[in-house]
Amino acid sequence: MSDKIYPLICTRGVILFPDQEIVIDVGREQSLKAIENAQDNYDDQIVLFSQLKMERENPTENDIYTVGTLCEIRHVRRFDKFLRVKFKGLERVKLKQWIDGSLSEMAHVELMPSVRQDETEESALVRMVASAFEQMHPGERFVSKDLMIELSRGVGADALSDKAVAAFPLTVERKQQYLETTGINDRLVMLLQDFEKEKKMSEVEKKINDTVKERIDQGQKDYYLREKMHAIREELGDIVEADKDADSIRKRLEENPYPEYIKEKVKEELMRYEMLPQASGETGVIKTYIDWLVELPWWQTTEDNENLDSAQQILDEDHYGLAKVKERIMEYLAVKQMTNSLKAPIICLVGPPGVGKTSLAKSVARALDRKFVKMSLGGVRDEAEIRGHRRTYLGALPGRIIQGMKKAGVINPVFLIDEIDKMASDYKGDPSSAMLEVLDPEQNSMFSDHYIEEPYDLSKVLFIATANYLENIPPALQDRLEIIQLSSYTDIEKVNIAKEHLLPKQMKENGLKEGQLVVDEDMILYLVRYYTREAGVRQLERTIANICRKTVLAILKDKKESIVLDRKLVHDWLGNEKVDYGKKEKEDQVGTVTGLAYTSFGGDILQIEANRFEGKGHLILTGQLGDVMKESASIALDYIRSHAKEYGIDPKIFEKTDIHIHVPEGAVPKDGPSAGVTMTTALVSCLSDRPVKANLAMTGEVTLRGNVLPIGGLKEKSLAAHRSGITTILIPKGNEKDLEEIPEEVKEAITFIPVSTASKVLEHALV
Template sequence: MSQTYPLVCTRGVILFPEQEIVIDVGRQPSLKAIENAQDNYEDKVVLFSQIELQKDDPTMDDIYKVGTLCEIRHVRRFENFLRIKFKGLDRVQLNAWEQGSLSDIAQVDILHSYRQDEMEEVALVRMIANEFDTMGNAEKFLSKELIIELSKGIGADLLSDRAVQAFPLSTERKQKYLETLGINDRLEMLLADMEKEKKMSEVEQKINETVKERIDQGQKDYYLREKMNAIREELGDIGSQDQDAEKIRKRLEENPYPDYIKKKVTEELQRYEMLPMASGETGVIKNYIDWLMDLPWWQETHDNEDLNEAQRILDEDHYGLEKVKERIMEYLAVKQMTNSLKAPILCLVGPPGVGKTSLARSVARALDRHFVKISLGGVRDEAEIRGHRRTYLGALPGRIIQGMKKAQVTNPVFLIDEIDKMASDYKGDPSSAMLEVLDPEQNSMFSDHYIEESYDLSKVLFIATANYLENIPPALRDRLEIIELSSYTDIEKTNIAKEHLLPKQLEENGLKPSQLKVSDKMLLYLIRYYTREAGVRQLERTIATICRKTVLAILKDGKRSITLNKKLIHEWLGNEKVDYGKKEKKDQVGTVTGLAYTSFGGDILQIEANKFDGHGKLILTGQLGDVMKESASIALDYIRAHAKEYHIDSSDFEKLDVHVHVPEGAVPKDGPSAGVTMTTALVSCFSNIPVKANIAMTGEVTLRGNVLPIGGLKEKSLAAHRSGIDTILIPRGNVKDLDELPQEVKDAVTFIPVSNVKQVLSHALVQ
């Protein structure tokens, strides 16, 4: 039969039968319900918990449908609320919520718990009592009196309600207990929650122990550090050492150093703090820590991904060099497409002054990366690359790590200059140490003897430069992507001077373009008669000299503007310094124009042969190397074997001495490309047939008379073109290299491929 009682809604508070609870009541509907209960319902109200705790005006849909019939045991009045002690009587089911004249009224049915299997009930009660005994933190939730009562074995119905009332469970879970009428069902729920709480307590205890250990260790470290400071103070050692240590610790905490570096620095820092300031080792340790901290471990720049802008920068900085620019643009495009790319190891090979170093700077500017440079010229010690071990006095990291510290980022453009100038001695082979630096498969774990920890170089764009490819060790060359930069043609030099060198020198010397006017014709004159080089370094110095002379003339003589002409050039620079166009003016016997690849790029050589009475000796002069001496011997032996073909009296080889000379005897000469030249000179000498003056040749000869391919065809062709030669004999194996020649050279010079000496002589000798 339904009964009615004043209704009070609670926020997250659930009261069980036979339990007491104190609640603060402050909402107007609840205050009216309490007053109504005291006046008309013998101090009885029903408590229902809200589903949504934040709701101030709940309706029937906002509260749970099972609540508790309570008795008001004590009321204490405050200014804005009542503090009331309630005692639970019975579980009730809400049927209806009515609006009464004095307060809200709930129509409820009384719910009674029911017993289930008695044997199971006894077992569950015993298990719960045992669980309470083993719970180390039971006193946190239950009073000592309740624990004593539980151990004595109170009734099963009361056991579950009394234990759950004090247990730290969610509102939803407690409501589930209130709604469960089967006593055994409630006991099973309680047993499961106790087991869960027990595990939770174990986890909490473990966490507490860990925290306590850390706090204890921190306090211990603090105590020992303070004690050490006090000892130092007594000894007079107190100073900057502690401040340094504190700064390092702060830096470690504030920056994302790799864990292994943090660990290493911390270990070294502990050693540093234990040593007295006067100890010599403190400086060594501090220096090592500084290197570890100052190296870039995570900092990097973002590459410029605007390909058009990168192309514009490359074109702006350098005239020509299309192959190199194209390779850089390919690198940028692939990196942008894949979003990750192992940096290639580029090697720019070419004569001095052609722009290898400045091109590397230009690449850094195009990529928007930091630029750093080291030079390996004359490096003999492996420790220059890998660093010295810290056991040595004055040890330092190698040049690679020093360069990375200077760059301050993990992905700079790193120029390794003069990689072909490394040497080796008893201290080790630095070129072997470079293998790890320049191998993309190894340099992600580069090991420096000083740093000791591995360092990642895989994001670095390495660019190496060399003058001679042959001087780079084969194993190192295999890891490099070779890009050859050959000599500039006169037209290229003129454009470079006009677009880059002249504007640069005008600015550096404080001149306006209107104050010094230099025509293309005058630039070409300077190039041909005052410089002799593959690149433009000497040309830039010559232009700088002219700019300085111009400044002096303007300030001293009061001139406003100067137009450069030959007269001024002779006055300022002196007479012509280079004989441009050294080819023979007429056909001569025993004189042949050869082609050589020198440090200036390409050059022409006049090889002269003469015969006179003697005993068949071969005399060689001109400071020739072993290879050229062998070429002369091979040429003479070939002619002796084929004397009849060239109408040469074989007895001449016994009664005449032969002298072969290469002019400019003070300059050492060597290389496998003078065979055909010497053979032609000797045949001309013995047969008295002149050699055409407008023809030059290059190639090596075998004893059978075959002509072998040579290197440096572009440089040699440029030298011949500069000298006014219009026909060049080249080995047939070099025909494939003609594509690399500038079009102006191919238009002006006729290239004749030859495969044997007979073809050479048929073209070279005057018929």
């Protein structure tokens, strides 16, 4: 192989093969000089090398491929700023050295002639390449007429490989590989590989083209038929408003990521809608149904507040205390942040009215930065309220769940289900059973509403239910809820809530500025104890609102600058004390015992009175007692009769004495299993004439053998006793574990005595 020096041109993305002609616009200064140099001094011969990176304006030796093409300049046409040059490829060359010439850039190159390999293999490969060309579709962009003529003449293997490659739609890098390959058979093998690849690509392209054509044809057909129907309806005088509605809904379906099954359902209903005459009564029903399907959120979400500190701060701002609930919400947020996906829990807040269940749910929505919707179930008797009506009924509508989701506009709101314990059932079905599907995390991803008929995903909704009384929630529904108990507030908590939340809120609502009404903590405590008796703070808020209104009147009417609240002013404005704080007995009494009760309004204390008089051994019970309390009275009496001598009672007294047990506030129904020890103590006190301690209360169920059984609601009962000034409470031994939940201020004020038998109860209770 011989070495020679030629002028050099660097091309951008152009590879020239031997025996191939190409026209290139030459504009760079060094390239123009190289053309001149080649014409003047090198018999029109020049070498072309392709750049590695096309964007380089002034390439160097390191910026070009090392293999290029020796060319002959066939024709030059001059323009103002560039030359249009026709080159013909002569030979492959390898760059040995880049030389900075005086006239132009020069290249010291080594010629690289093609290498003949195995002749039999070469013949086979030529035949295969020719066959591959014949199989190509005549319309393929690289199969030119001239190329087919040359192939039919039986062009040589060397020329065949170069001509075919030059026509093939290959990348610059791949063409450069062909240029660098001197073995003819190697180039033919490469060519067959690229043929196979191109064949597969052609098949894929054809498939894509067929699919696109089919869709276009179907779209044109639908458009044609729709326009034809439109014209017919216009001719008949039907209102064409339906067509506009249908078109806007179709457009909406195309532009938004609705689930495929919803798109199909809406399109199906639209076809029915368009086919019906506008005067038909059914068009309105179908249109309403389509609107519901389109308006419901199927994919829209809001981003959760991922900042745990910010969420905690919002919860603390809105509510005083309630540590357990706040901790549960923070756990939910933390786990969601850690896993990036979480089935929303179904939380149920259970507690007396006014302790902040509903407002806490709103705070959760604010802390999570989610939309908030509320559904109240108080008095709901119809299953269709939850699941919706069938579309066959006149005036059918979706259930309240779907209505709430539409109102929220997203698939992940905080959904408050208020008063879940107030549902009732009648001949129209059992709504609490319908709620099972809504509130079961394993089922609610496919919630089925009778009206919508398509499955709806509720798994991303954070459901929060509220209830006053856990026993009123059916067991199957309870099983699906995560129960969080909210107890009554202590006096200290109420004072803090009033100071931090209620008083500022009511002053703002009534237009009072800071300093115009001054209420200290002692006065708030006075209002709490003597003007409100409740588990929550609703009555307290109403009382504060009343004081604020009277303050506004005093400032405007009596021209006072500010009001400092004292007891005299409270008496003038609110009247005498409404509540007898500490309604326990003031002195030790015979036959009167203070019991503890747990109601849906929190804890309360109640007096149980027992009296005896001559008679025939009858037991009389009054005070609207339920069956359970009546049985407790019978068990207490039978236990005392069997242990009469132990307590200094004459056994014969039962035959000639009638016993009357009364629980005051006779108009209020009472029931429950925790009055056994109270009735036993009242009877023993009455029959043995021994007084019961006035500052003592008790709770617990008693058996025929005198064992004291554990009860529920100890915290609520303890708070009620604390409000009433009780200093000692007898509790069942089995309830010792519940003492942890009782606030410290209550534990400091009250002595809790665990007892396991009725005799121990009497030992502590009787003077």
